[in-house]
Amino acid sequence: MTLRNTISQIWYTRCPVPTPVGLATQLGLLDEAFAKEGITLSSIIDSKDRAIRSSHFDHHLQYSFRHGGNVPPIRARSEGNPTRLVGITWTDEFQAIITLPGTGIGTTRDLVGRRFGIARRPPGIVDFMAATALKGLVSALSLEGLTHKDVEIVDIPLPDSVLDNREGPQLYGLRNRQAYGPEIAALLRGEVDAIYVKGTPGIGVANLFATHTVTEFGFHRDPKIRINSGSPRILTVDERLAEDRPDLVARLIETLQRASAWAEGHPDDVRRFVAREVGASEEVVAAANGPDLHKHLGIGLEPDLVDAIGHYKDFLHEWGFLASNFDIEQWVDRRPWAEIETRAVA
Template structure:
């Protein structure tokens, strides 16, 4: 067994609302692993590009991740040995938008019009493209339409999401605000509508006084809301899961604690999430709704697992996966069983 006195564990999270992010900001994540003699190292903050790539392909041993579900689903479809150990469902703003001069005001007005979807270089699964396509399909389905009722226009983007560290055109920020290429195409008149989501999507839509065609991030049908960020998954690599299940159980216990803390601290949650996503508390409230603090738990409830399976099937059918796999075979409930045993004892 690995000597825990010298064990490093890698972790990463997306800049989105997650209970893992809360646990990290509260200091509980590092505290938990230090108690087990483990040093946590951040994948996404590494200066080594090959390390940062694990945020998207999950190749590092002794690692865990919570965030958007496209990269871990893709990694699993490629045969990456990982385990799905938790799911968090936090709804967020999702919309199709346009500019006033297009004359588009309803979803049905999109029939025969140009819908722009940005496309990035090969190498890392294009999760942003997958997200936009699912948003389009969901929105159109509300009117009995399909993607074949619109003209999908490719918006080529030369820069990979993994590149750009130290790029002076980012003006000192870690990442570029998304949707710049889509908005530029709208302004140039090359496309008629695009998809946006989350705090960053709502910020961009507000900045350019965009016209909302349809918003569906809080639609009552969960299959409409399902996308890369709804729900978000917690995955661990197989070696960590098999050799140190105690660490995985401790991780989930800490995340559960953060979720319980969130329910009792709604104002602090908006502030913490704002810090996580780089947005104001007002924007977090607009993008995630007033009940955000009630939706930062974690579990493997059947409806959550089914939601991940639904999106996996969408990705498979649209060609984003290397192959198919069974969600049930990916799920690992052992950490919860271990926690329940400890609770009884």
């Protein structure tokens, strides 16, 4: 029996954010594509087994792929986990520094000497939310020629792991806990003066508490300002899948390209599908991702996209979020793309 016939299951996972994997899953394209190979797709993040769910963050499962925020897979690679970077999606989203009315903070320069809250999770899984908030702070301050040394960074300690966010009665039947709750609580208690928020949960919580937006930069013209954990997002596969079945990786990318092409012609459907994916209203999705969301769900591996991931990887290393540094180009695997081009010419 050949190896081609021995693979009956592939694990996959995605973040609850706009991605072509999420779109292709809802459209049934991924199940259809892999069913033709006799392969069942199994969701990592929906597993009841905590050890399996942890692969969403450390990418330890063989024959698996992941599409979503880039901090966990970058961290996993820095720890030596054998994975390959095979695709990148750049979908811009709302990113802002917010405060409460009455703090006297009107602009970014008013943050000088004030307390900026960063939620911190216990050791274990890489603290991707802390990394995201720090990059947002650094980006915002840089626009005014300031640095993190110009503010007082205050830790907001959280008692549980991100894996615990999908367990327990406090979810009230929902799949995920509302983001930014502890940060907003710290604002309301007067323990911090400003926080970072992003995406649909960020714009939702900012609206709920009628906060003041100090600065918003999720759609800034300089891509290095916008670069963060979700801008851009990456598609990674484990080494066994990449080496044993590169044809399946190529099939995966082709399927995502189909979903991306479909999206461009169906803006209303995309907004509805993404709203279902992120657990928000279509109105919030439109506000968080802009009117052209359907045009920004493509996937590629162009040099500028790879450079963007390298830029953020360097930031994570500088701030101590990585086990060790590594060469982005040695992580990138362009073989599936070459196979797709060969098929197109044949």
